[in-house]
Amino acid sequence: MKMLRAGLLGLALFLLATVAGWCQDSVPDLIRALGGLDPVERSGAAAQLGYKGAEALPAIPALLESLANDPDESVRISVVEALGSLGRETGPHQAQVVKALLTTLDDPRPRLKITAALTLDALSSVEAAKASLPRRFELLKSMLGEKDPEVRQLALQGLAYLEHPEAMERVVAFLEDPDLQSTALRAVIDRGDSAARRKAVTVLVAELGSSDADRIRNALPALRAFATYAQPALPQLRQLMQTLGDASLRVDVAMTARAIDPGVDPGPILREALASDEHLASGLSGLAEIEDSQLAAYLPELGKSFEREDTQGAALALISRLGPRAGSLVPAVAGLLKNPDPSVRASAAQVLPSLGSAAAGARAALKETLNDPELAVRITAAQALFQINRDSHEVLDAVKAALATGDPDLRSLATSLLYEIGSMGGGTAVGPIALEELRQGNMEALGVLTSIASPSQLVPLFPALFPKAEPYVKSTMVSYVGSMGHPSMPGANELVALALKDDSVDVRLQAVQTYFQFNRQASEVLPIVQASLTAPEAMNRHTGLSIAELIGPEARTLLPDVIRVASEDPDGDVQASAIGVLWRMTRDVETVGPIVVSRVRAGNLGALEPLYEFPVETLAARLTDKDLQDLADRLQRLLGPVDDPIVYVRSRHFANLSTLLAAAGKRSQHVLPWLEKAKNDPDPEIRKAAEQAARQIRQAK
Template structure:
């Protein structure tokens, strides 16, 4: 290889003026030369450095596109062909562009080099053929007719099943008009399983007709993953297939496909088939994924899943879904009880599901095995504190959940557990004594939720106070009787006078709750507010909870707000200042003091990761009512951002509560912007803000057509809440549905405008 010729022009590039993930790209020439080194170690290191610099975690930089031609020349000379073709594919696939002067420049650079890459589609090495087909497909619209023709020619010639599947997928990506023809051939003939899986995915992705025969083909191929296409496509076939079907409006079809796959997986398991476990896992994951998208999927798929509970080898696939799908499942209780009476993690999971389903035997089982049931304890805590609702409560509009009922047997078990000492160096979830995790929070949280009926645990709580002061203080505030339990008051007073500020605050807060004495809490909060520690936002929130009593803290709060903006360059600092602004306004109605800080918060909308801070700023601005009018010019440019529109509309309605137009915009126009923000995949807070803003706009803003949009938010199959913790998404969406129905009732009481 004539390396100087291959890398001709390399030193004429102004690499020092370009950047990659680690700054200046002046090291790129050395790395490119290193790729061609005869010493394997040098070449390996050069390859890794290029991966991490010019296409770091899929991000491309100004140095990326200029590197591409040299990579293509090295590939043509046989240098690390598979790895470097894969690198070019990742560059072409990138949608995360860092400071590129022209959007898509990196992809276009790869497309410009497809000429010398296309011959590799016929390479003797099957992995090179696969990687090349994938990389060419990543160029999408930038790839020209030569690329489409080369892939089609490869489709006609390829005999390896895995490569043939990859080529089919690539052909479809570059030439969607050919999808129906290619998929018809693949599904009607004797194509090997990988090719049929690829054709089924292409059929779903491209909106081609789906029929019972296609569902039957999926069932016959389960588990689809064993016919997968390798790491480059990064798809789980069955999950991707059902998601595509659901996205195009085929909820029933997607559910039927998953149900069929579950049935096939169960049959394989009964037969002892070698692929049975993979089939069960794949089908269960697809069911779980679909349930987070489809509101009707859980009720229809749960009956197909429940038979798997009766086999210990498959029960673990089903039990977690009983806690997250918000579905009543009385028929599952006998099998769960049999598992929960056993040992180990599966027994713990089963007991957590029983608690969630409201099985009467569950509390007794938790009391019996409390030390060995951390997941069940967490579920009991979440039920008692209102973080979870049981399935019977999910669809009841406006019904408040009933806490986990007080149980004397469980109280006795908690008292015993509170006396357990950590066993030393072990840091496992269960360490032979009180776990060094959240167990103290859950135990004391249950007691706090029960309140005075848990008073019998006061001796154990007081004994645990030195070891776990924060959660114990909260429990004492709910459990103790301030008149009868003077010793508790004295213990809290002693705790409030010494130790870390956070501990003193917790004790002082408990005192305030018990006997109304705010002086210790005001004292420690004044210290924390003046100290500007890491917990400043928490301290401000604690001050806000004092209400009028927080007036004594106004000097510290005003000092915080008067600091220069440069002191609020971090998210915790600006959010603490916004909390302080909210409290100062509520205590003083001093708009001139708080408006500058709110304006600072709104400016965070343009910063990376700053949206949540800007949303918080709009929440504070709303409190000001008409006094927030000076902020309107800052608000209006953000109205086109769906993330901000609901909060901004709430501010505008508070500024001009009775006006037909808000900042010159009709309420009907604002209703359209708010409804556009209700998108599948939203976080709960964003989705709920849409409903709050609709109510604030009032019935006159909503025509029948707009009301139908709200009706769809409540009743359509696609979930609106789709982001957050996976085990909370379905629960949060069900809560959203309840609120959407309430909103609809509110807006229809006065009648809509009409069509």
């Protein structure tokens, strides 16, 4: 069992080690960059601040200063978008952000105004932003008359995303405008209700009747996007499949018809295109949409496509999907190992192992390719040869050559092959190579070694490697020691001691977990956990909460800190986590209940996520009638148009809201109409939650 754990952990560590985290500048650095000379750098700094979320809230004054005074419009637009992102974080700063954005609606620059109008729509949980909806609608509507076509396009896009009852009607009116048709179509595809989609399909069917091939071709992607709504276009599409003279366009039409109705057979049209030198590429493009089970019928045509340089890549991609069923094409694929294009040679080598036992016939060609002038081709051929023959001795020279280069991509590919060889029983052959790579600082080799070496061989190496490793590698080392090591193992305690003092909060928190596993002593590490609850990164605060819960009763000294995070943390998700941890640590409704109510009143629906653990009736009793009305309004907004994308967060918020409202019994009767509407929602989870809540409210005494 321990060997299995080591193997799985080795795979996880290898995958982690091959994906280096990209690091951004700190918030203070980005604030300074907002005042730099280069507008591109200022714009980039604003964008990064927006991505940082709650961590960047201290930057709001600097962003507001840039919004008011920066001379470059593109910088101001980036600032508006950043303020919109930060404004979604609950807190007193929201009113300040909304006020600045409302002022921006009066700016003379149209693109900036449009961006501000849309950003305010995303902040509709703030009353002032919500109240500005009529003003923003009129603003965007008036800008549809601007002379600048780009401004008109942006205004139309903005209307589509505005939560105004007349917005989509305005968008639909431009479906027949030649300058804005594509923008209107995209908006209806993304946001349109059933009526808007049906209108768009009517316009597209008219386009199919045009004698202009480009107009027909441009209508096809939108028809695909409308899916079942596009059924009225099928008669016209079937007619075009018979009458169009352009074979490539016929392929596009046939595949569009098939996307709308899977019963449409594009086979004859595809074969006609595949038989034509002129239209072969279009035929292959159509084949890319065919299910794997039907693709084998086109093997002869796929073999022919290797004869042309411009179709070899597409053919290889299709053959890789067929696997062993395409074994008869091994000679043709192996022939591409001599292609003048190194990317084709590498692709051919990559595809060969997928063709099953027949790929053994390509072994000689692959061995010859180990001498390819391009090292990238050699290492790809080495990987293919090992997958076919399972003989590591044939490929290790290519692996060593790739590792000796300074190219990080080649070294990564070679290390991946080392891992594959080691996991298939070749540890004796690759172990010394991987060990030397680890000593040379190639931390990806750590994943290789965890699959073939014992902890007693690896852990003593870690303390010396630790200081020069990246933070994510340090965390990997400490995690490995915690999972596979023991405090008496040489190097284990030394590594944990180093990690507890590391500059990275992530590394320190990982060290706390390992230390606690080794010693079950909380007193030494509680200060680190406490400090993590005020760390700039939300993920660190999440982790600190989890560790506090893991430590158990000894962590009760941190209860004031957990209460503060649950009540005041700028990140709504962290608040929700803290509420759950606080409940599990105390089971005290008098402590947790008021915090949940206050967070929900502040707009954080995530605070309801631990609801299933609470005595929900007790919580509902704390809600005023105004609270219940506000919750009903939020539940109504979650429903949205029936064509909206179905997302997990939406269904979870709806389920939590409906559960809490139902627990209030007869006091929530005003929500019954919305629950009835929700019974027709496309999301089954929402339908189920609505039925349960409606039943509970009706049965309440």
